[in-house]
Amino acid sequence: MKTTTIDLKVKYFGTPVVLISSLNPDGTPNLAPMSSAWWLGDCCMLGLGNSSQTAENIRRTGECVLNLASAELVDVVDRLEG
Ligand SMILES: Cc1cc2nc3c(=O)[nH]c(=O)nc-3n(C[C@H](O)[C@H](O)[C@H](O)COP(=O)(O)O)c2cc1C
Structure with a gap:
């Protein structure tokens, strides 16, 4: 069997x-996608x-x-971009 090594820039899917x-120093909420x-x-x-x-x-x-x-909400969250 032949194997090929692929050099991806990012090995993360x-x-x-x-x-x-989380809570900002001024008490306001902070929301980030992760x-x-x-x-x-x-x-x-x-x-x-x-x-x-x-x-x-x-x-x-x-x-x-x-x-x-x-x-x-899944469809909306899936459309979030950085
Ligand atoms: C779909 C998606 C997934 C993200 N996943 C991560 C993650 O896993 N880790 C991370 O550090 N940032 C992740 N980010 C980027 C942060 O959400 C982004 O840097 C955000 O501006 C951080 O906000 P903050 O500075 O208020 O914490 C992701 C962004 C998006 C759109």
């Missing part, structure tokens, strides 16, 4: 998008850009909420 909410969230047992792994406001908020408050889209 994402997972279903969650909306991650595709790198997955669970191992009862632990959640987040692949989050270090310089995002969300990351800063989580470092400051130690908390966030992962919002899973309802069936009615």
